[in-house]
Amino acid sequence: MSAVHRATTWDISDSENESDDIKASSSCVILDQNTSINESNTSPPSARAEDSSISADGVKISGRRRRREEVLEELEARTAAKERRREEKDKLKEEKLQEQQRRKEAAERLNLLKPENFIKSLTAHIHAVLLRDAGCDVLLRNLDGLQWRNRIENQDLPNSIRWTQQALQTEDEDKKEVIEEDQVLMVISHNELEDMVMSHKTVTNQSALIGDMCEGSESLLNHLYKYLTRTAGKVVTILVMISHQQRSGSWGEDDLDLHLNRQHLDTEELLVHLQLYWNVAVHFLFGWQEVTDHVVALTKALSKRPYKALCGDPDLGFCMDGSWSAGVRVDRDGHGLAQVWTRQIQQLNRVSPAMAKAVTSAYPSPSLLLKAYEELPSEEERRRLLADLTVVGGAKERRVGPELAGRVHRLLTSQNPHLLLD
Template identity: 90%
Template sequence: MSAVHRANAWEISDSENDESDDIKASSSSSCVILVQNTSINEPNTSSASARADDGGISADGVQISGRRRRRRREEVLEELETRTAAKERRREEKDKLKQKKLQEQLRRKEAAERLNLLKPENFIKSLTAHIHAVLLQDAGCDVLLRNLDGLQWRNRIENQGLPNSIRWTQQALQTEDEDKNVIEEDQVLMVISHNELEDMVMSHKTVTNQSALIGDMYEGAESLLDHLYKYLTRTAGKVVTILVMISHQQRSGSWDEDDLDLHLSQHHLDTEELLVHLQLYWNVAVHFLFGWQEVTDHVIALTKALSKRPYKALCGDPDLGFCMDGSWSAGVRVDRDGHGLAQVWTRQIQQLNRVSPAMAKAVTSAYPSPSLLLKAYEELPSEEERRRLLADLTVVGGAKERRVGPDLTVVGGAKERRVGPELAGRVHRLLTSQNPHLLLD
């Protein structure tokens, strides 16, 4: 028991010693740890202070970080403003491009509509024929009115202007008010009978015999010739054409040939003098027609010609009329790089009478351009040598085919010949002559 007790006591004492030792060790270790922690915390405080300098923990650090934040905010705002301005510029450019495309489409549409209105079948609907009321006194005028109504062309009866006249006006394009923007055509027809022509001849003869100036009028004269002179003096730029109607009785031959020759011989000189005077001094042409039907045909033909004039003027704008697309126009297309000029030069030689394509090709092959041919002409000393410069050029004709059987064709050789002095002389005159009225043949 004592041993056991002594053992237990030893164990307890031993444990107590261990516990005391452990306590001491723990106390000593805790002290060391505290010392180490204090030694470790010293550099942490320095790093924390450094972070405070950078991160803004200290007072000075807060001011620095605020400046950086404000600078970054200004940069962001400036970048946003730059992006907004660039986006606005792109939007404006896009809107301008869109507006330009819309204007181009509108311009093309208006041009297409205007071109469609200028076509003869549409433009003739805007023409109005103004017929003087004096012409209605002749019963034959009904033929003219019926034909105009049958064609559904606009016509109007008026009692002003040149007596016995027919004139035309056109409605300005794309206008709604028909009473405004009316354009008057320059063509005027004056329809008279044969007896009225004789009165005009007598009036002109009377003025001439009294030593008056050609084209002078008397104040109290009321003849058609005087009305014509006044009208031409008052309205400049008008082209008047006189249509003289010969009655069916005169056409059927109610006069025998001797009486007709005598009648014509008596008035021939006076009538011819009046016609020459009208043509030279007033640019007035005179046509002799038989009856109202021929007058109606003349009016219809002139109306159609007036309807075609704007479209022809529009299509005749290109600088080079021979540079047209399509083989039907017999023209040659010339590109911007000059391709096609050699063919144009060949066509110009081929336009001469009795000049085949082979002969024109022979000339243009020797001298590929007109300037080279002119230079060759200048280098020759005499005129005779210049005229015969092209005479000895060789012309190679096309191959000839000869059929000798149902399935056999023999092709003959090309025939060679010279250009000759006749064509050489015509080409020389074409390029060197200064007379525009010179006949090349």
């Protein structure tokens, strides 16, 4: 045991203790350097930022002040974004209100353009000369009974009736503008027509025949020519009143045109001249009642014109919207041919869809029906081939009948292109 103890215990000299002290001190120096390095690396970034944050002028800026500025900038950005969203929301709301207002104004305008409302804005201007005839009271009473506006006044064209309308009021206009219609009626008697014929006949040169007049002439024809020359775009219609005495006397209603053509060639020449050169039509009416009916019909037509123009009538007004007007679509595989065959039968007069369906269900194609016709020996059996087919649909069962069976037979077998199927 003592030997072992002597082996484990060493005798350390003084020199060895000094060397150990030197090593320990050097190691302590090294640890102190590493510790300082680690402390510098593990120091917080804010502290480093505070130490390194220096302005361009060389003045150091604290981290707390910089963070306050960033918060203020972020707050200002949020406020600006919130304000932009509020402005966009207000703008959308304003646009929505404007759109609603435009729709409301459009609906009101459309309502005003309807014939029953637009006719209230029309005013019939009647020349004062027409009041000399006692029969004009019929016209005035009818206009007053319909509660239509009318006015008695002197006009450029004698014996005339014209119409004006009040334009729709807009926001910028305080007063409504008056628009004059292009339709004008000229009511004259048969004697005045004869005076116009004589005035036209006295003009002998060719230049006057196309519209030039003598300066001294003051007939109704001269006034008419001046009016048409001065006002372009007017459509004048002359209403010639024939009294009941003339109607029951020498002229009848049926032979009036024949009388004009054979006995009054000068009158016919004047009518042709007015129609070709001035686009003036002449109508012969019997009494003020027929004149009143013509005025009422023309007033109603003028009241319907704006609404029809707004709606935009199609070019082919008789073609209604629907699946039938577009035809039947036939695919390349033949899908749709059965419906085409049904439509062909249905095009015949007095053929319902149920009757056409009964024929095409028994014979799905024209070739099968033609083949069935060829197999029958007599013509009578061929005509009555489809007569006993049952028509499905309706309150009770019924047959196709011999009449339709015969028409279908003539449709498929006749060689005459001008043959009537009915």
